[in-house]
Amino acid sequence: MKVGKDLVAASATPMVLGILAEEESYGYAILKRINELSGGELDWTEGLLYPLLHRLERLGCVESSWQSVTGERRRKYYRLTEAGLAELAEQRRQWATVMDALKGIWLGLGDRGTLTAIPLEGRA
Amino acid sequence: MTAREGQEELEAQFAQWRQYVGRRREMRPPDADELEDHLRGSVDELVEAGLNADEAFLVAVKRMGSLDDLSREFAREHSERLWKQLVLTASPAADARSRRDLRVMAFCAAGAALSIKAPELFGVRLDNDASASFYGPNVSLLVLPWLAGFLAWRRQARRSLIGILVALFALGAVAANAYPLADRSQSLVITSIHLPIALWLVVGLAYLADDWRSSRRRMDFIRFTGEWFIYFVLMALGGGVLTAFTTGAFKAIGIVPQDFIAQWLLPCGAAAGVVVAGWLVEAKQSVVENIAPVLTRLFTPLFTAVLLAFLVAIGWTSNGIDVERQALILFDLLLVIVLGLLLYSISARDPLAPPDLFDKLQLALVVSALAIDVLVLLAITGRITEYGTTPNKAAALGENVILLANLAWSAWLLLGLVRRRTPFATLERWQTGYLPVYAAWAWIAALVLPPLFNYA
Numbered sequence: 001m002k003v004g005k006d007l008v009a010a011s012a013t014p015m016v017l018g019i020l021a022e023e024e025s026y027g028y029a030i031l032k033r034i035n036e037l038s039g040g041e042l043d044w045t046e047g048l049l050y051p052l053l054h055r056l057e058r059l060g061c062v063e064s065s066w067q068s069v070t071g072e073r074r075r076k077y078y079r080l081t082e083a084g085l086a087e088l089a090e091q092r093r094q095w096a097t098v099m100d101a102l103k104g105i106w107l108g109l110g111d112r113g114t115l116t117a118i119p120l121e122g123r124a
Numbered sequence: 125m126t127a128r129e130g131q132e133e134l135e136a137q138f139a140q141w142r143q144y145v146g147r148r149r150e151m152r153p154p155d156a157d158e159l160e161d162h163l164r165g166s167v168d169e170l171v172e173a174g175l176n177a178d179e180a181f182l183v184a185v186k187r188m189g190s191l192d193d194l195s196r197e198f199a200r201e202h203s204e205r206l207w208k209q210l211v212l213t214a215s216p217a218a219d220a221r222s223r224r225d226l227r228v229m230a231f232c233a234a235g236a237a238l239s240i241k242a243p244e245l246f247g248v249r250l251d252n253d254a255s256a257s258f259y260g261p262n263v264s265l266l267v268l269p270w271l272a273g274f275l276a277w278r279r280q281a282r283r284s285l286i287g288i289l290v291a292l293f294a295l296g297a298v299a300a301n302a303y304p305l306a307d308r309s310q311s312l313v314i315t316s317i318h319l320p321i322a323l324w325l326v327v328g329l330a331y332l333a334d335d336w337r338s339s340r341r342r343m344d345f346i347r348f349t350g351e352w353f354i355y356f357v358l359m360a361l362g363g364g365v366l367t368a369f370t371t372g373a374f375k376a377i378g379i380v381p382q383d384f385i386a387q388w389l390l391p392c393g394a395a396a397g398v399v400v401a402g403w404l405v406e407a408k409q410s411v412v413e414n415i416a417p418v419l420t421r422l423f424t425p426l427f428t429a430v431l432l433a434f435l436v437a438i439g440w441t442s443n444g445i446d447v448e449r450q451a452l453i454l455f456d457l458l459l460v461i462v463l464g465l466l467l468y469s470i471s472a473r474d475p476l477a478p479p480d481l482f483d484k485l486q487l488a489l490v491v492s493a494l495a496i497d498v499l500v501l502l503a504i505t506g507r508i509t510e511y512g513t514t515p516n517k518a519a520a521l522g523e524n525v526i527l528l529a530n531l532a533w534s535a536w537l538l539l540g541l542v543r544r545r546t547p548f549a550t551l552e553r554w555q556t557g558y559l560p561v562y563a564a565w566a567w568i569a570a571l572v573l574p575p576l577f578n579y580a
Contacts (some may be wrong), residue, residue, distance in 0.1 A: 045189050
């Protein structure tokens with residue numbers, strides 16, 4: 001199963017903000033983290049990630065700086081700002097609403113015993 | 125392959141990749157750095173997983189997806205960059221250079237704008253009818269040295285070249301002012317028309333700087349001329365809007381700014397525009413590079429159709445051409461247009477492409493223009509032998525002969541090209557080699573014709 005393009009795009013912003021909330025990071029590492037978190041099911045491209053990072057920077061949600069950690073290459077690190085934190089909180093609220101609604105529907109279906117008919121792939 | 129060799133090859137591949145990315149306008153060098161770091165991250169991981177360096181590079185690039193998709197995404201986020209390219213360039217060194225260019229350009233444009241008003245200090249006002257005889261021949265002398273100066277500065281011209289430029293402009297000043305040209309004389313008009321052409325080719329000398337012999341560089345100057353013209357017209361349109369708005373807005377509060385517009389806004393704006401247009405062409409060659417050739421592509425078939433229709437009409441009605449002075453000038457202009465169409469399609473043609481339909485169309489255009497011109501020439505020589513000659517007729521005739529010679533030989537070369545006998549480069553060289561002929565004629569018309577006709 002691959003997650004559809006639209007859903008990937010819609011969830012991109014909260015995902016990046018969330019990862020940056022853990023700690024400051026750079027492009028390649030963010031992409032790896034997303035891969036790790038989704039078990040490789042989320043198909044992210046560089047063409048999605050970097051323009052998104054630049055957009056978030058333009059909107060003031062993140063700040064970037066070129067840093068060289070000892071023994072590593074010089075990299076462009078992104079860090080969450082206050083505005084970014086607020087945006088993350090807002091995104092979380094919105095996603096919580098969406099997820100609650102979906103759960104409500106699907107659990108309702110589950111009550112009638114049809115949920116078991118929908119196989120949940122990739123969740124071992 | 126040793127690890128070191130592999131590493132070197134990898135670096136070469138990265139360098140090449142960066143070159144490809146660098147060509148994308150949407151991506152700036154910092155973006156390329158960021159993406160390169162990403163790519164290196166992928167490569168390192170793949171090498172750790174056991175691939176060798178160049179395999180890893182291939183896989184990593186493939187994973188990144190096509191550069192087209194990538195830059196489309198970048199363009200979506202950074203669409204402004206495509207516009208900023210008009211005035212800004214990418215790397216810091218080029219940035220500094222373009223800022224310096226901008227400052228010098230602003231200085232030269234201000235100089236041109238002030239020069240056009242400077243004669244007023246000596247009582248030669250723009251609105252004065254009597255001073256038309258001053259501004260007519262002198263306007264190009266006041267403005268073009270600034271453009272030539274800007275180009276010479278930009279190319280860091282040698283002193284000898286600067287000396288030549290100064291001498292030529294001085295010669296132009298002599299041609300414009302030393303002769304006793306009466307206010308309504310034909311000679312005054314002829315000098316006013318030919319001196320700007322002569323001086324524009326002096327600007328060309330500044331443009332070419334060191335390689336004035338190189339055919340390709342001369343072709344660049346021809347392109348420069350076309351693009352300069354287009355930029356200038358565009359700015360004139362903008363200036364028209366500005367003027368209309370200024371007039372309307374101030375009129376609304378009871379102030380009529382007519383004097384300001386006629387005395388300051390228009391002359392100074394136009395003079396500065398000459399330099400700014402030159403700078404724009406220099407700064408942004410790639411943005412509208414192709415406008416002049418596109419226009420030629422559009423109009424070549426149309427002009428061919430009109431000329432052929434005209435020839436058919438002459439043959440059908442057997443009406444001769446009524447050669448008044450206006451008619452002669454009209455047909456001179458026709459030859460200039462045909463030559464322009466030819467020049468600008470040459471300037472954009474791929475020298476190695478085989479002859480196609482468009483080349484044949486051009487041959488038809490040139491041949492029909494030639495046929496018309498021969499008819500005109502026959503009529504005019506008849507009139508000159510009958511009534512004697514005037515400066516106007518001499519100038520018009522001289523132009524006609526020069527253009528005719530150029531187009532006749534061009535037609536021959538085009539025929540060779542269509543029949544695959546002559547290479548395209550011959551045609552290109554012929555046109556660029558002909559530039560000094562125009563210069564010589566323009567100088568003759570400005571310097572020799574007036575005394576020859578007793579300043580009539």
